[in-house]
Amino acid sequence: MSDAAAEKAIDLSSSEYYINRELSHLQFNIRVLEQALDDSYPLLERLFFLCIFSKNLDEFYEVRVANLTQQLTFAREQTGADGMHPQQVLSSIHALCSATVERQYEILNDTLLPALEKENIHFLRRADWSEDQRSWVRAYFEDSIQPLISPIGLDPSHPFPRLVNKSLNFIVALEGKDAFGRETGLALIPAPRSLPRIIRVPDDITKGGDNFIFLSSMIHEYADELFPGMTVKGCYQFRVTRNADLEIDHDDTADLASALEDELHSRNFGEEMRLEVADNCPEELANFLLKQFTLDTTDLYRVNGPVNLGRLIEVISQISRPDLQYTPFTPGLPKNINFNKSIFESIRDKDTLLLHPFESFTPVVDLLREAAKDPNVRAIKQTLYRTGAKSEIVNALVDAARNGKEVTVVIELRARFDEEENLYLANRLQEAGAVVVYGVVGYKTHAKMMLIVRKEGDKYKRYVHLGTGNYHAGNARAYTDYSFLTGDDSIGEDVHKVFQQLTGMGEALRIKKLFHAPFTLHKKLIELVDRERSHAEAGKPSLIRMKANGLTEPKLIRALYKASQAGVKVELIIRGMCCLRPGVEGVSENIRVRSIIGRFLEHSRVYYFLNNGKDEIYAGSADLMERNLLRRVETAFPIETSKLKERMKSELEVYMLDNCQAWDLQPDGSYIRAQPAEGEDMVKAQAILLETLAASSS
Template sequence: MTDAQVATPATIDLHSPELYFNRELSHLQFNIRVLEQALDERHPLLDRLFFLCIFSKNLDEFYEVRVANLVQQLTYGREQAGADGMHPRQVLNEIHQMCSETVARQYSILNDVLLPALESENICFLRRADWSKDQRTWVKQYFSDYLQPLISPIGLDPSHPFPRLVNKSLNFIVALEGKDAFGRETGLAIIPAPRSLARIIRLPDNLCDGGDNFIFLSSVIHEYADELFPGMKVKGCYQFRVTRNADLEIDHEEAADLASALEDELHSRNFGEEMRLEVADNCPEELTEFLLKQFTLDRSDLFQVNGPVNLSRLMEVIGQIDRPDLQYAPFTPGLPKNLSFKKSIFEGIRDRDTLLLHPFESFTPVVDLLREAAKDPNVRAIKQTLYRTGAKSEIVNALVDAARNGKEITVVIELRARFDEEENLYLANRLQEAGAVVVYGVVGYKTHSKMMLIVRKEGDKYKRYVHLGTGNYHAGNARAYTDYSFMTCDDSIGEDVHKLFQQLTGMGEALRIKKLIHAPFTLHKKLIELVDRERAHAEAGKPALIRMKANGLTEPKLIRALYKASMAGVKVELIIRGMCCLRPGIEGISDNIEVCSIIGRFLEHTRVYYFHNNGKDEIYAGSADLMERNLLRRVETAFPVDNSKLRERMKAELEVYMRDNTQAWVLQPDGQYLRQTPQEGDDVISGQSWLIEKLATSR
């Protein structure tokens, strides 16, 4: 191609692996951005500790699911390179390298930054050497009363082989000298820490000199390990933890009863194939090698850590510290006037379509809508999807009440919501016992859609009231995740949602939908059509702009459509929180595309798709990320925002995220993320802070 030639989709191979990032490595980059928040002094101190813990929790799941998937590909000869062309072995090697460096950095942040900062606030995690005489007396009593009765040390010999240890459980390998009561010289033993006890113990206030003092359960076991082996000498005691494959595999063709098959699989989750070994860094080399051999792991799977092997448990202490000065100030979520001053939620929805952005606006109207429907004698039926709701769900309580009050209740509950399967089985049984009809979605397609439909008798007709959302029906998540809720009694949308429930609970052909777009039928195709329409506007010399906000962007066909749009001159602004396989900033291909990730006080979770459409703005919001699984292998729903005021509002909310210069990380062509900081003379802009100021008041 000469300098005079212009790059076009016809002259460039948009399938080239060089145009794509690896999804697993991109996912890991997101986790690293979360860890970096622990160093950001603009966050309150306890929130910085929270980010450090979240990194640990995220990394656990990354190994349990993503790394496990790569290992299984290699084990069973099912290697699948993605659009980036990387072989799973190469991906694993890079993961090990990145994780090794990042975990070392995490413990350095804990030991060198956070713990000293906490200690300066009189919040101390006491080492054994620092226990006072009175504290030592109390700990001794704690060990005798609560710990020793539950511990079952396991000596290793031919009749006591190495035990099968539960996924992510805290354990200790103990080097012993001498003979036990039977004359055996085992040399080694394992101490599984009781799972029922907290990993971090708060000392009584009268032993804390006015501060908050904590000790680790591991410290107590270390201190009194010799009492577990009377007559023998403990030469060393070292904590370790193994992470296993925790992704459930269910053969849908063989499973006659999905609930029963899932119950069987849940137990095996605790004992899946080993993926990672964490061990104290002072553990002798021979014991470390012994553990690696027992778990059939390589050195690359080993993490030798300077501190507790499970830092996510530090999250337990945040709720035990009454220091509001070290946490974000609370705020009161806003309420729109049509919902806050009406006697009936139904009246408020009839007044106008309502859009709520949680947590800046309250999730209470969603719960209140269902509560009111459960008691209203004019309500005849309620249909709802549930993906993640929480064990003590107010939503489920309202559905149970509605069923007991004689309403026709139909709930599509997704049993396979990862790591919430057991909870969802319990909720399904509870709903069925109350008289609700419960179905488990569609075989082979997770039901990820967020829909509620209420049928109410008004006069001599039925009227449908609808809630659609980008997030789950989980009150706790609604306080921590950003998500849209849309409430309407629009006849066309009500009819669409009714048809979607018919598809989910029945077995007929796909029904014609008027306003909504839904996966796996129309969503993927429609999004590409909307991108292509924007490209056509640019090719015709008209202004063209695409803004998309999602948790992930990995689907190759959509990425190629965005590349083509960029090449035609469309400005593409993408707010992608986590993994992004699109490579921005490539001259002639993606130099019109900007990708940013917002990491802040709340977890960004909204999914919004905006298209300028030659001045006739078109916006959809929904449950689907821009990933293969969401667009092609899940049941998802996206709804149009037809109200002009609501569209203008959503445009402004997307724009402030794109202007964020405090919590935004911009993706570079080489795959690194560059944190944005205000330059001299710039206004300081935080999208989340702006939304609190704008929305967290009654209007």
């Protein structure tokens, strides 16, 4: 059989060529956890990675496991390209999570806590409290904890309460009778949600260093005082994780904001997904809790430590140890922008590309601030997805509206876990006089666009900012994202048309330069992949490089498989979930997939095609996933000037050369961390970009 015939004989839709997206997502979380063991990071940053793993896993259960469970509950099972039934996926998740959570607590107890002890940072156990510390804890308990606690005895008139999602609680085994003669034997202590979970001990009652006590330790110590006259036989912490994904029936919703406000109230009391208990909790009590939450033993996690390690992140800001944290740096500023003049002059005829956080987000904010005050600016249009409660961007939009500009803001109310904040921002902007719309029903607005219309002479000139990340100054210091500032007339017209479609109604408008989901982006990306395949088949140079947070869309994956079969070299930098299986003989030998995990969260989306030496590069807001390409409003913008193309190509190249913080995806779905070969220099992409682009570090 010829090679061509063999390729035709391979069914690229076969489930064997696809990795399950949920299990791939878990692999990303595991890579995050592994950073806690990397002693090349400062110690407090390693603790940070451990905490982030906890927070990521919480969200994974709140959203992804919840979705799979609901599919089974309502007989709506969906089998993806990988062919795994939801029940199979859940079984694999439980097995993988069980082993990984156990490893997480081993890392905490056996590695991080001893290392912190050596640095004079202590988490004091009850058995180690000095007399002075014990007296202080008692006073804190009596003054700050006991007045807020409402212990709940469990009996027929006090049924098991509905506990808040991820809240800290204790189940207490009691002996004796209370004042009313009841002898139930069980009670609950919900920890006050207003109190910190970790309390710093005053320096004057310690022997120096940083000393902390867990709230749970204080409640354990004095639990018996909450049940006078009775004997506490055991007190065990636990928490339950619930379905926190909001469901809104768009077909039966007249007012999205009102419907969302109603749903937010119920988020804390969704269906139970996971139970975490202290590892010394007796089996009969753990089974009692499982029964109350209608959970199975596979949903139970026994942990050797606090049930919510994510809250450990609170202590990092309370410890002043610069030697145990990343060296601060000052983001760079673009040389082509003259900050002593109008920013409009700088970007009118010359495109500006910024890579955050190595380069500052300030020019984006400054552009909007200047527009808010400039008497020649007549209109500003902006999309907001995740922005932040104290956003400088929102402040500038409010100022612009109050200054009489025509301000239109498309706020995506359904940005998961930011819904409440976005409702607040929407109200604030409306009160200032801005026109606020919520995008298109059924399609999240995920595009990152700013359009400024300025009167120059007798004409209107459009200025545009397009980005791969959110308009969030905090994220711009922690996420890698591109910003693109331009006065290009065609791009300005395209962005204007996208806003027309978002705020008005009508047929899809013809757009010249941008790719636009859900209309053209998916189709165009596949066309560009197919073009590289055609070049390879014709013996011409070919190369595809794509960088994104996720790759799951089956049609695009099949197009990449076909390109690989034709000999195209395909290099994919996919931070998180990836359903493509690289290195499969006859299918994907020419495809390499790597994930970069480092100081900054890789978030930029870039699509590069060699195009027989006539490079084409696009950056945008969309990951390579079904939801982004088919069910969201997204934009991808071209990088057209040769200087900016060369720059972006070199920045992609450094990610492919990384041999320290890169993880290479294997055909079986596992990842192997890259290591420098003997005698080879260490290459850390983020460190190189920081050195190259940032103004300084100190």
